[in-house]
Amino acid sequence: MTTLLRNWQRRCIDAALEHFTATPHFFCQATPGAGKTRMAAELASRLLEQDRIDLVLCFAPSCQVVEGFRSSFAAVLGRRLDGQLGAVGAAFTYQAWNTEMRRSGDSSMTTVCSWFSTKSTTAPATMYF
Secondary structure, three states: OOOOHHHHHHHHHHHHHHHOOOOOOOEEEOOOOHHHHHHHHHHHHHHHHHHOEEEEEEEEEEEEHHHHHHHHHHHHOOOOOOOOOOOOOEEEHHHHHHHHHHOOOOOOOOOOOEEEOOOOOOEEEEOOO
């Protein structure tokens, strides 16, 4: 599906892949509706194909945005992002995540999209947008 990407999305994915070799954090800023979620799904696809990550966690301010993450990632990856068995990861609202973390004793919430790997001892790759 990469052929449907805009030029800025392809450049951003290439920059993120290069950036993740040196540091686990990457920032992408674009206007609403520009295609950040689609770009993040394509980036996750590349990271999964390269066996650099095992799962994806996305955090968003509303249920509508969470559903957008789930549908975009499912379309690009061909796998669910619902946190269930067989899924590639999960998407949560900030409020839902905060509730879960309070139950476990951790109330911090700063990440928007993280990719995790059991193959690496470094911090998870994180993209903020």
